[in-house]
Amino acid sequence: DADVTQTPRNRITKTGKRIMLECSQTKGHDRMYWYRQDPGLGLRLIYYSFDVKDINKGEISDGYSVSRQAQAKFSLSLESAIPNQTALYFCASSERGQETQYFGPGTRLLVL
Amino acid sequence: KNEVEQSPQNLTAQEGEFITINCSYSVGISALHWLQQHPGGGIVSLFMLSSGKKKHGRLIATINIQEKHSSLHITASHPRDSAVYICAVFSGNTPLVFGKGTRLSVIA
Numbered sequence: 001d002a003d004v005t006q007t008p009r010n011r012i013t014k015t016g017k018r019i020m021l022e023c024s025q026t027k028g029h030d031r032m033y034w035y036r037q038d039p040g041l042g043l044r045l046i047y048y049s050f051d052v053k054d055i056n057k058g059e060i061s062d063g064y065s066v067s068r069q070a071q072a073k074f075s076l077s078l079e080s081a082i083p084n085q086t087a088l089y090f091c092a093s094s095e096r097g098q099e100t101q102y103f104g105p106g107t108r109l110l111v112l
Numbered sequence: 113k114n115e116v117e118q119s120p121q122n123l124t125a126q127e128g129e130f131i132t133i134n135c136s137y138s139v140g141i142s143a144l145h146w147l148q149q150h151p152g153g154g155i156v157s158l159f160m161l162s163s164g165k166k167k168h169g170r171l172i173a174t175i176n177i178q179e180k181h182s183s184l185h186i187t188a189s190h191p192r193d194s195a196v197y198i199c200a201v202f203s204g205n206t207p208l209v210f211g212k213g214t215r216l217s218v219i220a
Contacts, residue, residue, distance in 0.1 A: 101208065
């Protein structure tokens with residue numbers, strides 16, 4: 001089984017809809033991250049969490065929110081989706097001090 | 113904020129060629145990572161290094177802390193090495209900062 005899982009893997013939604021992307025990890029890591037990837041822009045950090053009670057904004061947090069429900073679970077919400085949020089979204093986890101990140105398979109989101 | 117630059121952005125090589133991808137950064141770091149993203153989208157970590165050199169199979173990563181520069185080398189390249197290679201840096205207790213990646217295509 002994969003160490004970091006993301007659901008759904010693909011999602012098509014309409015402008016204005018609220019959607020949630022979910023991430024789970026079985027590695028026992030404290031730290032979890034949400035990134036989006038757009039062609040030519042690389043990976044950009046949306047939010048990160050260094051433990052269950054710690055949530056921090058990344059460089060592109062506007063229009064997104066997160067919830068760290070447990071050490072193993074970190075969900076990303078788009079409160080009111082817009083077309084420029086169409087992207088590939090990755091969740092990752094890491095262990096404190098190591099910073100080798102383990103990535104989920106990604107979620108392809110299309111906002112119409 | 114650390115600025116991470118990779119070169120080249122795109123690289124096409126013939127099978128068997130020796131390949132070098134470069135990464136430079138602007139601020140001192142604790143560690144540097146090289147990651148590989150396959151055409152299907154999955155991302156895996158290849159190396160984490162804070163000094164010197166590491167080798168895994170045909171992949172070699174080096175770092176020069178004083179010059180703020182790292183290189184990833186692939187010896188005897190193969191079409192299965194075709195992927196996007198991403199450099200990322202770590203400084204203290206902040207998240208990784210990523211380069212934009214180098215897209216490598218190896219032609220048989």
